[in-house]
Amino acid sequence: MAKQPGRPRGAAQLGARQLALTALERVLHGAYLAPTLSSLLDAAELEGPERALATDLAYGVVRRLPQLDAALAPLLTAPRKLPPRVLGALRLGAFELNHRGTPAYAAVSAWVGLVKREAPKLAGLVNAVLRRVRPLPDDAPRAVRAALPAWLLGAFDRALGEERAFEAALGMLEPEPLWLTAxxxxxxxxxxxxxxxxxxxxxxxxxxxxxxxxxxxxxxxxxxxxxxxxxxxQNPSSLEAARLLGAGPDDTVYDLASGRGVKSAVLAASGAEVTAFELDARRSQAAAQNLRRLGLEVEHRQADLRALPEAPPVSHVILDAPCSGTGTLRGHPEIKLRVTQAQVDELAALQRVMLRNAARLVAPGGVLVYAVCSLTREEGAEVVADLLEERPDFRPEPVDTRLPSVPPANGGVGRYLLPLGGLDGFYLARLRRRPLPE
Ligand SMILES: C[S@@+](CC[C@H](N)C(=O)[O-])C[C@H]1O[C@@H](n2cnc3c(N)ncnc32)[C@H](O)[C@@H]1O
Structure with a gap:
């Protein structure tokens, strides 16, 4: 985007900070971060490095909100009584100082300057707080250090074990690289x-x-x-789910809950004949448009997979079920501010129904892959354990992967892919239906 002639660099950086503050404000009112930021960035006249600064600040502050609030708490008597944009400026200032390595004079003067224009009476308070804010001490509560609500860290603990759960939480605080599948x-x-x-x-x-x-x-x-x-x-973890199906030229694949069709696309690119089933017609349209760009063909069928669709069983079925998305907190950090245990339980109930129907679409001897981009036991190992109890004609096969992964803590089939090094967290299981007797 062209820079305004004569616009001083400091003013543009203020623009990046203002934009990040507005994004934070909207996210705290329930908006999704990615589309909010992208529409703000499109409307703003910011150049590449300033766009990058705004993006880094907006994602960083949402990812680290629990840590930032804990760092600010000893310095504020009633943070919730502050005007929301002033509290937002403090959170963003603390992020720059504690986590981004912005020199103190630059971060403090930028945020004080911004508050001076929006709430002049509070500029002194912002100055005093930002001069005193410090990183969290090592003995801060574990969930705060993980920047997660305590119940969610507990859910990760049950799925991954305590050590890996903490690593996973920290992994998702790092920036999101651009991953492309060739x-x-x-x-x-x-x-x-x-x-x-x-x-x-x-x-x-x-x-x-x-x-x-x-x-x-x-x-x-x-x-x-x-x-x-x-x-x-496509994140490599999502590619791994499609790869695990092992479908190649001339195999017939059902991609269930196919969404915008990312997995359909790579499966079709492997030469498989893919039929995609999805509830949301707009997502299927987006998938069809993307497939045209890729020059690939997939048949789309609108279906509510809480019921069994009328379709003959096939050799390869993948269900990438709707889930809490708790393995994607790097790219969707607002999830952790909103998701509840009750939602996780509701999703697990839906996943059980969908997996039961998915199993009915697998021909004897065929393969079923179950995937969710979540790191809870409820949505992963427990859903598959219930299916295996109901369907003794299915048995688990190994999830061979080079991505960092662990088996479910406390037992169970499948593996959890860990969200380290820019990867998303996923749960994957591969099941094979017994062939018919000769
Ligand atoms: C995790 S996303 C799928 C992502 C997709 N597989 C991909 O790789 O691009 C889950 C999808 O499940 C769909 N879904 C939710 N409830 C459904 C239902 N009852 N029947 C069919 N699809 C459903 C959602 O619309 C969403 O697109």
Missing amino acids: LSEAAVEALTADGAEVAPLFPDQPARLASLRVRAGAPLDSLAAYRRGLVQP
Whole structure:
């Protein structure tokens, strides 16, 4: 975006901070962070580095909110009585000082300057608090250090074990890299020709269907590799769910709860014949549009998978079920401010029904993959354990993966992929239906 002529750099940085503050305010009123930030960024006249600053601040403050509130608490008598934008400025200032390494004079003067314009009487308080705020002490409560509500850290503990749960929580405080799945061997060359830095996650893997970590200086949809359909934005953990199905040329796949069709796309790119079932027609339309960009074909069927769709059983079925998204807190940090145990339980009940129907669509000898981007036991290992009890004709197969992962703590089938190194957290299980007797 073009910079305004003669606009001083300091003013633009104030713009980035103001924008992050507005994004925080809207998220705390119930908005989703990604679309909120993206519409604010599109409307603002900020250049690349300022867009990056606004993004980093907005995501950082939401990811670390529990830590920031704990760091500010000893310095404020009644934080909730402050005007919301002043409290937001303190939280963002504390994020810059404690976690972003902004020099103290720059962070304090920027946030004090902003508050002076919006609530001049409180500028002195903001100045005094930001000069005194310090990182959390090592003996702060574990859930605060993990920047999670205590119940959610407890849920991660039950799924992953305490040590891995804490690591997972910290992993999701780090920034989100851009991950692209290469759908063509020409992808890397096209990306580098556009000036992007590209690093395959596993350099020894074939170039096609590899996860690429990409630093692009330009928006994704302006890159030739994207426009020519050579790449699909996708976290490697999501790719791993599709890969686990093991479907190849001429296999027939049902992609259940196919959403915007990211897994359908990579399955179709593997040569499989894919039928995608999804409740939300708008998501299926978005999937169809994306598949046109990629030059791939998938049949779409609108279906509520709480009931069994009329469709013959096939050899490969994947259910990527609706879930709490607690493995994606890096990219969707607002989830942790809202999700409740009651919602997790409700989702688990829905997942059980959907998995039961998914199993009925698997032909004898066929494979069923169950995936959720959540790190709770309720939505993962427990859902699959119930299915296996109901359907003794299914048995678990190993989840072979090179991604960091653990088996469910306290037993159970499948594996939890850990949200480390820019990956999303997932639960994956692979089940095979007994073949018919000869
Ligand atoms: C985790 S998302 C799927 C993401 C998708 N597999 C992908 O990789 O792009 C879960 C999907 O389940 C869909 N869904 C929710 N309830 C459903 C239902 N009762 N029947 C079918 N689909 C449902 C949601 O609309 C959402 O698109």
